[in-house]
Amino acid sequence: MRTPLFWRIALYLAAALVVVVSVFPFVYAVSTSFKSGSALFEPVLLPSSVTLGNYLSLFTLAEQPFGRHIVNSVMVSVLVVLISLFLGVTASYALGRISFRGRGMLLTAVLAVSMFPQVAVLAGMFELIRFLGLYNKALGLVLPYMIFTLPFTVWVLTTFMKQLPKELEEAAIMDGCSPWRIIWSVFMPLLWPALVSTGLLAFIAAWNEFLFALTFVLDNNERTVPVSIALIS
Numbered sequence: 001m002r003t004p005l006f007w008r009i010a011l012y013l014a015a016a017l018v019v020v021v022s023v024f025p026f027v028y029a030v031s032t033s034f035k036s037g038s039a040l041f042e043p044v045l046l047p048s049s050v051t052l053g054n055y056l057s058l059f060t061l062a063e064q065p066f067g068r069h070i071v072n073s074v075m076v077s078v079l080v081v082l083i084s085l086f087l088g089v090t091a092s093y094a095l096g097r098i099s100f101r102g103r104g105m106l107l108t109a110v111l112a113v114s115m116f117p118q119v120a121v122l123a124g125m126f127e128l129i130r131f132l133g134l135y136n137k138a139l140g141l142v143l144p145y146m147i148f149t150l151p152f153t154v155w156v157l158t159t160f161m162k163q164l165p166k167e168l169e170e171a172a173i174m175d176g177c178s179p180w181r182i183i184w185s186v187f188m189p190l191l192w193p194a195l196v197s198t199g200l201l202a203f204i205a206a207w208n209e210f211l212f213a214l215t216f217v218l219d220n221n222e223r224t225v226p227v228s229i230a231l232i233s
Contacts, residue, residue: 130218138217
């Protein structure tokens with residue numbers, strides 16, 4: 001009895017340690033946001049005096065229209081999610097349901113693209129953005145964000161698409177359904193869990209992106225939240 005109890009206690013302690021390590025930075029950031037002046041540099045968790053001045057300044061500073069930046073981030077992230085899911089579903093159908101030569105190599109290439117660091121494609125992407133006339137525009141961030149959202153979207157949805165019963169597709173083909181009809185009427189209702197989880201990950205990745213947003217957008221009214229917070233800090 002002692003061994004199971006020991007390991008159970010050890011498991012709970014390890015889980016508690018992971019929670020503390022994961023949550024502490026966020027708790028400290030929230031606590032610091034209620035400090036002012038020299039109190040910001042005091043290494044204490046709870047502030048001696050609480051102030052909302054930082055939050056008021058955040059939305060009242062004329063130099064940093066934070067509300068506008070939130071709108072920009074939401075707009076860009078939503079567009080990235082919608083385009084990624086649309087292209088991901090269509091590509092996953094081709095990669096997961098249609099047999100053709102080089103399919104495995106193509107999937108490997110899709111995964112390999114996501115392994116490139118952003119700085120490696122920064123110069124080339126900058127020239128492309130400038131050529132398309134999207135430089136210094138929030139909507140211009142949609143294209144570079146697709147570099148890291150589309151590969152894992154295609155990969156995850158392809159995995160789910162392969163697991164769908166082949167009998168459903170065969171029955172739809174017998175009924176005269178086209179590939180588009182099969183995707184949207186037969187497979188889409190079954191793919192909702194994968195679409196929600198993948199879309200959420202794509203939204204978070206686009207929302208938190210910093211390097212492309214800092215490089216491709218210099219107009220203060222077109223910036224996104226991560227760059228805005230960095231400049232305010």
